Amino acid sequence: xxxxxxxxxxxxxxxxxxxxxxxxxxxxxxxxxxxxxxxxxxxxxxxxxxxxxxxxxxxxxxxxxxxxxxxxxxxxxxxxxxxxxxxxxxxxxxxxxxxxxxxxxxxxxxxxxxxxxxxxxxxxxxxxxxxxxxxxx
Amino acid sequence: xxxxxxxxxxxxxxxxxxxxxxxxxxxxxxxxxxxxxxxxxxxxxxxxxxxxxxxxxxxxxxxxxxxxxxxxxxxxxx
Numbered sequence: 553x554x555x556x557x558x559x560x561x562x563x564x565x566x567x568x569x570x571x572x573x574x575x576x577x578x579x580x581x582x583x584x585x586x587x588x589x590x591x592x593x594x595x596x597x598x599x600x601x602x603x604x605x606x607x608x609x610x611x612x613x614x615x616x617x618x619x620x621x622x623x624x625x626x627x628x629x630x631x632x633x634x635x636x637x638x639x640x641x642x643x644x645x646x647x648x649x650x651x652x653x654x655x656x657x658x659x660x661x662x663x664x665x666x667x668x669x670x671x672x673x674x675x676x677x678x679x680x681x682x683x684x685x686x687x688x689x
Numbered sequence: 690x691x692x693x694x695x696x697x698x699x700x701x702x703x704x705x706x707x708x709x710x711x712x713x714x715x716x717x718x719x720x721x722x723x724x725x726x727x728x729x730x731x732x733x734x735x736x737x738x739x740x741x742x743x744x745x746x747x748x749x750x751x752x753x754x755x756x757x758x759x760x761x762x763x764x765x766x767x
Contacts, residue, residue, distance in 0.1 A: 574706065574707050577707040577708075577711050578706070578707040578710065578738075580711075580714075581707060581710040581711050581713070581714045581742060582710075582741070582742060582745040582746065583745060583746055624705070627703075628703065628704075629705055630708065635707075635708075635711075638708075638711050638715070639711070641715065642711055642714040642715055642718070643714070
């Protein structure tokens with residue numbers, strides 16, 4: 553069985569980024585390699601000058617959801633970026649920027665946070681995913 | 690009951706999933722094979738998480754108990 557988990561991370565709101573970070577960290581702790589491909593708004597959220605900014609929540613969060621998320625952050629829940637940093641420390645986590653999204657958003661790798669390991673195309677992503685599962689968030 | 694020779698204690702109280710198993714993973718890497726780590730967590734999901742983590746990593750669960758909303762795990766590094 554190919555244990556690699558591949559995640560296409562498209563969404564750029566803090567709740568979806570947090571969900572992806574939790575799934576990544578859990579897999580890393582279990583010793584399963586994780587490969588993340590950043591597209592569009594997720595890629596935008598990994599810009600070095602914006603990674604720590606407030607990226608909002610998905611529309612379905614509503615007022616109560618926003619309050620719950622803010623309370624969790626205040627109670628010390630670590631940010632998605634910090635969770636990913638720890639995941640990279642404990643496990644094999646590779647984060648790649650989608651080259652087509654980089655082009656659309658006019659970004660260079662030097663614009664991105666060091667969490668991002670490189671830039672790749674979708675063919676490389678599929679080849680690296682092998683027979684493992686692919687999640688889209 | 691003979692007390693265990695615990696090399697490292699990790700307090701993951703108040704931390705939510707997946708931080709308790711991340712802290713445990715960070716901690717156990719500092720131990721030698723056969724040494725024990727104790728983790729205390731308050732996340733109710735940690736019971737199933739540590740069971741899965743133990744099975745998946747091969748770090749054996751030596752002791753496990755729960756009291757007053759705290760879950761305690763003692764694991765032996767593989």
